[in-house]
Amino acid sequence: xxxxxxxxxxxxxxxxxxxxxTHLNSGNNQVIIxxxxxTISAAVDISQVTMHKFMKDLKISNLEIGTEELxxxxxxxxxxxxxxxxxxxx
Amino acid sequence: xxxxxxxxxxxxxxxxxxxxxTHLNSGNNQVIIxxxxxTISAAVDISQVTMHKFMKDLKISNLEIGTEELxxxxxxxxxxxxxxxxxxxx
Numbered sequence: 001x002x003x004x005x006x007x008x009x010x011x012x013x014x015x016x017x018x019x020x021x022t023h024l025n026s027g028n029n030q031v032i033i034x035x036x037x038x039t040i041s042a043a044v045d046i047s048q049v050t051m052h053k054f055m056k057d058l059k060i061s062n063l064e065i066g067t068e069e070l071x072x073x074x075x076x077x078x079x080x081x082x083x084x085x086x087x088x089x090x
Numbered sequence: 091x092x093x094x095x096x097x098x099x100x101x102x103x104x105x106x107x108x109x110x111x112t113h114l115n116s117g118n119n120q121v122i123i124x125x126x127x128x129t130i131s132a133a134v135d136i137s138q139v140t141m142h143k144f145m146k147d148l149k150i151s152n153l154e155i156g157t158e159e160l161x162x163x164x165x166x167x168x169x170x171x172x173x174x175x176x177x178x179x180x
Binding site for chain 2: 037052
């Protein structure tokens with residue numbers, strides 16, 4: 001489960017798509033894409049490209065948005081939005 | 091229903107939050123935030139700020155992501171990711 005999570009950062013979208021395909025072609029049945037703040041849009045793109053262009057039997061099994069409290073490097077706390085997209089092979 | 095949709099563009103987040111609060115304080119029970127492409131992250135922020143800072147009885151009642159086909163100004167078609175966040179007062 002923990003092992004199924006792909007965190008989205010600043011790399012190009014296709015590198016996350018490739019990571020997901022590798023994960024799902026290595027005996028894993030599901031993947032969870034997690035992203036915070038401005039990378040949320042990229043997370044949605046990554047899910048859509050993976051499902052529609054590469055793995056047609058992949059479906060969204062759970063979708064969540066919410067707020068997490070993060071500490072920045074000065075120790076100040078701030079709220080950041082997140083998205084969590086769980087996808088399973090059918 | 092159609093009337094309940096707020097489309098997210100390039101304005102500051104708070105202007106959409108205000109539009110939602112006005113909508114919900116004018117006899118409407120629900121609102122749907124819709125966003126495409128890079129404004130998806132802002133849509134999530136808008137939902138979170140509205141729920142957590144301004145209207146604590148507001149809950150997410152439906153959440154959807156997907157792909158839409160759009161035509162650009164040259165008539166070329168391209169696929170764009172979207173998010174749709176439906177929220178209802180409890």
